[in-house]
Every structure is written in C-alpha cells, then in structure tokens.
Amino acid sequence: MTLLSVSGLDVHHGQLRAVSGFDISVEEGQTIGVIGANGAGKSTLLRTIAGILIPSAGTISIDGVDVTRMSAHQRVRHGVGLVPEGRRLFPSLTVEENLLSGAYLRKEGPWSLDAVFDLFPWMPERRAQSSAHLSGGEQQSVAIGRALMTNPRMLLIDELSLGLAPVVVRRMYEALPRIVANGCSILLVEQDVSQALAVADHVHCLLEGRTVLSGRPTDLGRADIETAYFGIDAPAEAG
Amino acid sequence: MDLLNAVLQGLLLGGLYALFATGLSIMFGVMRIVNLAHGDLAVVASFLALALVTNTFLPLWAVVLVAIPIFSVLGYALQRTLIQRSLGAGPLATLLVTFGLSIVLQNVLLESFSADTRTLEAGSFATSAIELNDTISLSYIGLFGLVAAVVTIVAIQLFVSRTRTGRMMRAASDDPETASVVGASPAHIYGIATAIAFATVALAGLIFSMRSSFDPSIGPSRLLFAFEAVVIGGLGSLWGTLLGGLALGLTQSVVSHYDPASAVLAGHLVFLAVLAFRPQGLIPARAV
Amino acid sequence: MSGVVVRRSARSSRFGAAGLIAVAAVLALLPFVAYESVTSSLVTLFVLVTIASMWNLLAGFGGLVSIGQQAFIGVGAYTVIYLADHGVSPFVAIPLAALTAAVLAVPTSLLAFRLRGDYFAVGMWVIAEVYRLLLSRVDALGGASGRSLEGMAGMDQTLRAAATYWAALAVTVVAVLGCYWLLRGRVGLALTAVRDDEIAARAAGVDVTRAKRIVFLASAAGCGAAGGVLVIDALSVQPNAIFSVQWSAYMIFIVVIGGIGYLEGPILGAIVFFALQELLSDAGTWYLIVLGLIAMASALFMPRGLWGQVIDRTGMRLFPVGYHLERHVGTGRA
Ligand SMILES: Nc1ncnc2c1ncn2[C@@H]1O[C@H](COP(=O)(O)OP(=O)(O)OP(=O)(O)O)[C@@H](O)[C@H]1O
Numbered sequence: 001m002t003l004l005s006v007s008g009l010d011v012h013h014g015q016l017r018a019v020s021g022f023d024i025s026v027e028e029g030q031t032i033g034v035i036g037a038n039g040a041g042k043s044t045l046l047r048t049i050a051g052i053l054i055p056s057a058g059t060i061s062i063d064g065v066d067v068t069r070m071s072a073h074q075r076v077r078h079g080v081g082l083v084p085e086g087r088r089l090f091p092s093l094t095v096e097e098n099l100l101s102g103a104y105l106r107k108e109g110p111w112s113l114d115a116v117f118d119l120f121p122w123m124p125e126r127r128a129q130s131s132a133h134l135s136g137g138e139q140q141s142v143a144i145g146r147a148l149m150t151n152p153r154m155l156l157i158d159e160l161s162l163g164l165a166p167v168v169v170r171r172m173y174e175a176l177p178r179i180v181a182n183g184c185s186i187l188l189v190e191q192d193v194s195q196a197l198a199v200a201d202h203v204h205c206l207l208e209g210r211t212v213l214s215g216r217p218t219d220l221g222r223a224d225i226e227t228a229y230f231g232i233d234a235p236a237e238a239g
Numbered sequence: 240m241d242l243l244n245a246v247l248q249g250l251l252l253g254g255l256y257a258l259f260a261t262g263l264s265i266m267f268g269v270m271r272i273v274n275l276a277h278g279d280l281a282v283v284a285s286f287l288a289l290a291l292v293t294n295t296f297l298p299l300w301a302v303v304l305v306a307i308p309i310f311s312v313l314g315y316a317l318q319r320t321l322i323q324r325s326l327g328a329g330p331l332a333t334l335l336v337t338f339g340l341s342i343v344l345q346n347v348l349l350e351s352f353s354a355d356t357r358t359l360e361a362g363s364f365a366t367s368a369i370e371l372n373d374t375i376s377l378s379y380i381g382l383f384g385l386v387a388a389v390v391t392i393v394a395i396q397l398f399v400s401r402t403r404t405g406r407m408m409r410a411a412s413d414d415p416e417t418a419s420v421v422g423a424s425p426a427h428i429y430g431i432a433t434a435i436a437f438a439t440v441a442l443a444g445l446i447f448s449m450r451s452s453f454d455p456s457i458g459p460s461r462l463l464f465a466f467e468a469v470v471i472g473g474l475g476s477l478w479g480t481l482l483g484g485l486a487l488g489l490t491q492s493v494v495s496h497y498d499p500a501s502a503v504l505a506g507h508l509v510f511l512a513v514l515a516f517r518p519q520g521l522i523p524a525r526a527v
Numbered sequence: 528m529s530g531v532v533v534r535r536s537a538r539s540s541r542f543g544a545a546g547l548i549a550v551a552a553v554l555a556l557l558p559f560v561a562y563e564s565v566t567s568s569l570v571t572l573f574v575l576v577t578i579a580s581m582w583n584l585l586a587g588f589g590g591l592v593s594i595g596q597q598a599f600i601g602v603g604a605y606t607v608i609y610l611a612d613h614g615v616s617p618f619v620a621i622p623l624a625a626l627t628a629a630v631l632a633v634p635t636s637l638l639a640f641r642l643r644g645d646y647f648a649v650g651m652w653v654i655a656e657v658y659r660l661l662l663s664r665v666d667a668l669g670g671a672s673g674r675s676l677e678g679m680a681g682m683d684q685t686l687r688a689a690a691t692y693w694a695a696l697a698v699t700v701v702a703v704l705g706c707y708w709l710l711r712g713r714v715g716l717a718l719t720a721v722r723d724d725e726i727a728a729r730a731a732g733v734d735v736t737r738a739k740r741i742v743f744l745a746s747a748a749g750c751g752a753a754g755g756v757l758v759i760d761a762l763s764v765q766p767n768a769i770f771s772v773q774w775s776a777y778m779i780f781i782v783v784i785g786g787i788g789y790l791e792g793p794i795l796g797a798i799v800f801f802a803l804q805e806l807l808s809d810a811g812t813w814y815l816i817v818l819g820l821i822a823m824a825s826a827l828f829m830p831r832g833l834w835g836q837v838i839d840r841t842g843m844r845l846f847p848v849g850y851h852l853e854r855h856v857g858t859g860r861a
C-alpha cells in the first residue's frame with residue numbers, strides 16, 4: 001500500500017529551481033534514502049513534503065489524501081513527521097518539554113514518552129535538563145523523539161549523521177529498525193552515502209534538484225553513484 | 240509618615256502599571272513585537288466600560304466580566320487578521336500597523352466621545368479605603384490593582400510552564416516553523432497569546448478608569464509607562480515586568496510627593512538610567 | 528562566488544537632480560505671482576516633505592524606525608526662539624537649529640542605540656517626551672504654555688510670508704539633495720550592505736554603528752531645520768504641540784504611503800497626505816483615521832508604497848541610490 005506519493009514536484013527559492021520534476025512513492029514499512037551533495041535540494045524536498053515550503057508544481061499525497069495545499073501543522077495530523085536539518089530543538093524548553101511538544105495534537109499511536117525513553121535509555125534521568133546543553137548526538141535523539149511523539153506514519157529525517165562522530169552515527173542508525181517496526185516508513189536524507197545505502201530499501205540520488213539515479217542499493221554500482229552524486233564523470237576525475 | 244504613604248501608594252500604582260505592562264511583555268515575549276496600540280486599547284476598554292455603565296443596568300463587576308472576554312476575542316481576531324499578516328510583511332510592518340491602529344483608535348474615540356475628560360462612576364468600591372492611620376489609607380481599588388497584577392502574573396507563569404498550549408507558546412516563540420512541524424499552528428498559538436494580553440489590557444484599563452479620569456488622548460502616555468516597566472524589568476521576563484512596574488510606580492509616587500510636576504519626568508529618567516547602566520534590565524530572563 | 532554584478536542605474540539620475548533644481552527654481556518664483564494663501568499652505572507641504580524625507584532616511588535606509596523624531600523638531604524650534612531672543616535673525620537661526628539638533632542627537636543616540644528594532648522606536652518616543660518635559664520647565668522659553676517668537680515684529684507681512692516660503696523651500700531642497708548625496712557615498716554603500724546582510728557586513732569590516740549614527744545625526748539635523756521653519760511660520764511655539772507624536776504619525780504615514788526606501792517616496796507621499804488633509808479639512812480628525820487606515824493597508828499589501836508601483840509600471844527612478852546586486856546563479860558551482 002503506497003503511503004507517500006509525490007509526483008512532478010517543482011520547488012523554487014525565488015528564481016532558483018531547487019527541486020525539479022521529482023517523483024517518489026514510499027510503501028508502508030519502507031525506508032527510502034535520498035542522497036546528494038551540498039545544495040542538491042535534499043532539504044528543500046523534505047521541507048516541501050512536510051509543508052513548510054510551497055511547491056510551484058506537482059502533488060503530494062499521504063495514504064491517498066492530497067495534502068499539497070495543506071499547511072505543515074495540518075499534515076502532522078495525516079501522519080507526516082519531520083526531524084529537521086540541524087535538529088532545531090526549542091532552546092527554552094527542557095528535554096522532556098521538547099518531547100512533549102511533539103504530543104501537542106495528542107494523536108493516538110505507539111509512541112509515548114515512555115516508549116521514547118525506552119528507545120533512548122539515557123533520556124529519563126536528564127529529562128529536566130535544558131535542551132541547549134546537550135551534545136550533538138543527544139540533540140539528534142531528542143529531535144527524533146520529538147518527531148516520534150507526533151506518532152507519524154511517514155517520518156522524514158534530514159541528515160541523521162550531520163556533525164556526529166562515527167560511533168554516535170552508528171547508534172543513531174541502530175534506532176531506525178525499531179522505528180520502522182512500530183509501523184512507520186522513513187524517508188532519509190543523507191550526505192553520508194554508505195550509511196544510506198546500508199539501511200535503505202531504495203535510494204534516489206539528487207543532483208541540482210533532479211533525480212539522476214535511483215534503484216535498490218544492491219543494484220547500483222559504486223561508479224554510477226559517484227557519477228550521479230558529483231555530477232561528473234568519476235573516472236575522468238580520477239585520471 | 241507622609242513619605243511612607245507615598246511609598247505605599249507608589250507600590251499600588253506600580254502594581255497597576257505591572258498588570259498593564261504584562262500584555263506588552265507577553266506580546267513581545269511570544270511574537271517579538273511591540274504593540275503600539277496597547278495604551279489606546281486600554282482607553283477603549285475604559286470607554287467600553289463607560290458606555291456599558293451608563294447605557295445598561297449592569298453593575299461594575301459585571302462590566303468587568305463582560306469586557307475581559309470581549310477583549311480576548313478581539314485580541315485573537317486582531318492577531319489572526321492584522322498582526323499575523325504584518326509578521327510576514329517585512330520587519331517594519333508590525334510597528335507601522337500597530338502605530339496606524341493606535342492613531343486610528345485615538346481619533347475614532349475622539350470623534351465618537353469628544354475630547355472631554357471622563358470619569359467612571361465606580362460606586363463605593365472605588366471610594367472605599369483601608370485607613371491604616373491618619374495619613375495612610377490604602378484604597379480598595381489600588382489594592383485590587385496590585386493583587387490582580389500578582390495573581391495574573393502567577394497564573395500566566397503557571398499556564399506557560401504547565402500546560403500543553405503554554406508550552407507550545409514558548410516553543411513557537413523560539414521557532415514557529417518547527418512548532419508547525421510538530422502540529423501546532425503558530426498563528427493560532429500567537430492568537431492565544433494575544434488574547435491573554437488583551438484580557439490583561441482590558442482589566443488594567445478598567446482599573447485605570449476606576450482610579451482616575453480619562454480621555455481619548457491618554458493612550459500613548461500609558462503605553463510609555465508600560466514600555467518603561469517592561470524595559471526596566473528586563474525584556475521577556477514577567478517577574479521583571481512586575482518589578483519594573485513597581486519601580487516605576489514607586490519613583491513617580493515618591494517624586495510626586497516632593498514635586499508633583501516632575502513625577503512623569505522622573506519615571507522617564509529612571510528608564511534612561513536603566514538603559515545607560517543596566518540595559519539588560521533588573522531581571523534579565525526569558526519568561527514566556 | 529563569481530558573477531556578482533554591482534549596478535547603479537545612471538539613466539535617469541542626472542535628470543532627477545537637475546529636475547529637482549528646476550522645479551525648485553520655478554517654485555521659488557511663486558511668491559511673485561501667487562496669493563499668499565497658496566504659498567503659506569505650500570510651507571506646510573515643504574515641512575511635510577522635509578520631515579518625511581528625514582524619517583525615510585532613518586528608517587528606509589538606516590533601518591532605524593523611530594517614533595521620537597519630534598524631539599528634534601522641538602529642539603530646532605526652541606533653538607530659533609532662543610537665538611531670536613539674543614538678536615539672531617530667525618532665518619539665520621535655521622541652520623543653527625539644524626546644528627543644535629545634530630549635536631543633541633549624539634548623546635541621544637548613545638542611549639537609544641542600546642535598544643533594537645521595535646524597542647528603539649518606542650525608546651526614542653520616551654526620549655522625545657523627556658525633551659518636552661525638560662523644555663516645559665524653562666520659564667525663559669515660556670514654560671509649559673510656550674511663547675511667541677521675537678524679532679519678526681518689524682518685518683513687512685508680505686515680505687515675511689515670502690521669506691518664510693523661501694526658507695521652507697530651501698530647507699526642503701537641501702534636505703532631499705542631502706539625503707541623495709549621503710546615500711550615494713560610502714554611507715549609502717555601508718547601509719545597503721547592512722540591509723542585505725548585517726552580520727556579513729560587520730564581518731567584512733563595515734562600521735555599521737557609525738553608518739547608522741551618521742544617518743541618525745543627519746535626520747536629526749533635518750528635523751531641527753523643519754522645526755525652525757515651523758516656528759517662523761507660526762510665530763510661536765507650544766511645547767505639547769511641537770513635541771507632539773502627531774509629527775511622527777505624519778512622517779510615518781507619508782513615507783509608508785509614498786514608498787519607504789525611495790527618496791521619491793516621501794515627496795509623493797507628502798503630496799497625497801497634503802491633498803487628503805485639505806480635502807477632509809472640514810471633517811475634524813477624520814483625515815487621520817483615513818490616512819491611518821491607508822497606511823496600515825499600504826504596509827500590509829503595498830510595502831513598497833506608491834513609488835514602488837510607479838517603478839513597477841514605468842521603471843522610472845529619479846534618485847537611484849540603491850546598489851542593485853545581481854547574482855548570477857549556477858555559473859560558479861564547484
Ligand atoms: N531559503 C532559501 N532561499 C534561497 N535559496 C535557498 C534557500 N534554501 C536553499 N536554497 C538553495 O536551494 C538549493 C538547494 O538547497 P538545499 O538546502 O535543499 O540543499 P541540500 O541538498 O539540503 O544541501 P545540504 O546538503 O547542504 O543540506 C541550494 O542551491 C541553496 O542555496
């Protein structure tokens with residue numbers, strides 16, 4: 001059953017076309033990776049699906065409902081959750097309050113404060129701490145927890161590994177299967193290609209706003225990915 | 240003894256200033272805007288009370304109970320229409336729009352009620368006082384203002400720290416876009432903040448009109464008092480606003496004891512002194 | 528970061544300055560041919576153009592929205608009153624009024640610049656009130672009830688009216704050309720950089736505070752001169768009137784309606800304001816209500832004002848002061 005379907009999506013920042021003609025469909029329980037270099041349009045894509053940016057063309061639907069004209073907060077009701085680039089925790093709220101902000105709509109679902117604490121066991125004893133004093137990995141966990149508290153069916157994650165040490169990145173990725181197991185599909189944006197290839201059922205490679213390559217990680221050759229990622233002829237560059 | 244009286248009266252007046260400044264403080268804390276029509280809205284509340292008292296048989300306490308919800312609804316509506324739109328229309332727009340509103344309100348009041356000075360017949364409640372001794376008497380209405388300020392500020396603090404909506408108010412103040420991706424409409428949350436601010440404006444405006452006379456043009460000078468209370472106390476801190484209001488009331492009252500003509504100027508000078516020597520205010524914190 | 532082109536259209540700019548001087552020359556001849564009632568209402572218009580241009584300089588280019596510029600109007604007016612008492616011709620006193628206002632703007636800016644954004648705006652209002660309350664206490668200057676201007680009694684009525692008109696015209700021309708000159712120089716460049724990206728401008732070594740302070744002083748000087756013209760026109764001063772926040776309302780409404788950030792905006796806005804004021808002059812303060820509503824609508828739906836519309840329709844710019852950066856995207860990606 002198709003959960004998210006995006007077709008013919010164009011998004012502009014003023015004159016600049018940051019995403020063009022993007023299509024994707026995400027089935028229930030799938031993890032989809034979107035990779036691409038700096039400025040490829042990955043964040044623009046996720047922010048448009050979340051409803052922060054308004055596309056200039058194309059449609060977005062969740063579970064068969066056209067949400068293209070809906071604002072971000074209305075899409076949360078339909079099951080869209082976003083872990084934004086750079087975490088964007090609320091600095092004047094504590095860890096627990098940040099998580100509870102995700103429960104604003106009190107939507108039914110598997111995720112609650114206890115379930116998030118179960119996923120990230122360090123959290124309970126630091127729940128009262130200001131979120132401004134957390135390490136990068138801790139902040140990322142709170143941002144994920146906050147998005148989960150909205151009980152999303154389609155979780156959008158922008159740069160899970162951004163600025164984190166490799167060991168922390170590994171721990172973050174270990175959480176993903178448990179999220180999927182609770183009935184949630186994931187659309188994961190990454191610059192770290194190998195991580196994305198390792199967890200995704202399917203990857204899209206973006207270059208200057210267009211999908212230049214897509215397929216199952218096992219079917220894609222390394223050279224193809226490099227070409228698509230950098231937009232140059234990889235062997236030529238090597239030589 | 241007279242000086243002690245001046246101090247006590249100053250605290251009562253300061254309490255009212257703090258109550259009145261609370262709305263300004265909230266709107267700045269949540270939306271980062273200064274509502275320049277703040278003072279005129281309080282005057283509108285005074286005229287509304289005047290119209291209700293003279294044209295209906297409602298007793299004064301009922302007028303208060305009617306005016307506060309009317310103002311809350313007005314605040315919510317104003318936010319969702321004018322203010323929300325101005326938040327998206329560039330950095331100057333909120334100032335220009337609220338300033339325009341201020342001038343429009345003043346002149347509409349002037350055209351409909353004339354420039355005459357008015358008083359609200361508030362009955363025995365407004366004239367009764369607790370006589371402590373020969374020189375010191377604390378009016379009920381003055382005490383009511385101070386108590387209302389403290390109760391209001393405590394209630395708002397509890398609301399923003401304990402409730403779902405209050406928490407989201409702080410979140411939306413930090414980052415409205417991220418608040419929207421966890422399911423809150425920033426415009427709605429801002430609307431609630433404005434509704435609360437307007438309720439306090441109505442209450443303060445009514446108490447002002449029970450204490451002293453008013454006319455359509457006094458809104459701006461009241462706005463300045465509220466503004467000074469907020470800055471003296473420290474931006475974004477409601478406890479600071481309470482302290483700032485008390486400091487301002489105290490200054491005005493004590494100076495007035497020696498030279499009534501200098502009271503307002505003295506308040507302004509305290510404000511400038513705070514700017515010069517302690518620009519972060521007395522309690523620099525973020526309350527809302 | 529290749530492909531950034533800096534442009535300042537020169538097409539119509541010479542026409543703008545020359546045109547202004549030509550219009551001013553024609554206006555200067557008016558007292559010889561027109562009734563005194565015409566020239567006397569034009570004095571009001573000139574004052575409006577001047578103070579609105581000063582507010583536009585401050586807010587539209589310096590990013591400093593103030594609701595307290597009446598402080599400098601009042602200071603200018605009182606300077607003329609004071610100097611006239613000491614035998615200085617009121618007309619000669621006008622430049623000195625501008626100077627006094629600029630000098631007082633220095634300590635004023637030291638305090639007011641501690642506040643940002645909306646708080647600066649209201650803080651300036653408090654400071655204007657302080658000036659009013661302080662001057663109301665000076666008995667030699669008439670105290671709270673104000674007083675009349677000395678040194679004009681011996682002057683012929685017609686000559687006085689003409690001289691007032693010329694003084695007002697001269698102040699306006701100097702104010703508008705002064706803005707133009709200031710904004711085409713280094714200060715204008717610094718302010719443009721600040722408006723585009725303040726942090727980047729600071730990082731690049733632009734002395735942002737200095738540029739803003741210069742604009743603040745210039746704006747104070749212009750308002751001071753306008754205050755001098757007002758007192759010569761009215762022959763008396765009253766502190767509550769000369770320090771009234773109404774002046775800020777006028778400046779703001781004119782600039783917002785005319786077009787903030789364009790030197791042409793205040794001129795166009797003042798003409799519209801003046802026309803409405805004359806049109807609704809029998810209807811009490813209704814003109815302020817109407818103007819307030821128009822200004823609010825303009826701030827929301829037409830943020831570039833009437834002159835922005837003119838530019839969109841015709842591409843015409845009389846006083847081009849903005850630098851137009853055109854970033855050519857997509858040419859320089861690594
Ligand atoms: N708010 C904005 N205004 C103007 N241009 C923007 C804005 N946000 C992004 N862009 C431009 O759109 C393009 C795509 O940006 P986007 O942030 O979506 O890329 P990204 O793939 O997420 O990059 P990164 O890996 O650095 O996060 C870039 O050229 C960027 O400069």
Ligand SMILES: [Mg+2]
Nearest residue numbers: 042043044085
């Ligand atoms: Mg990105």
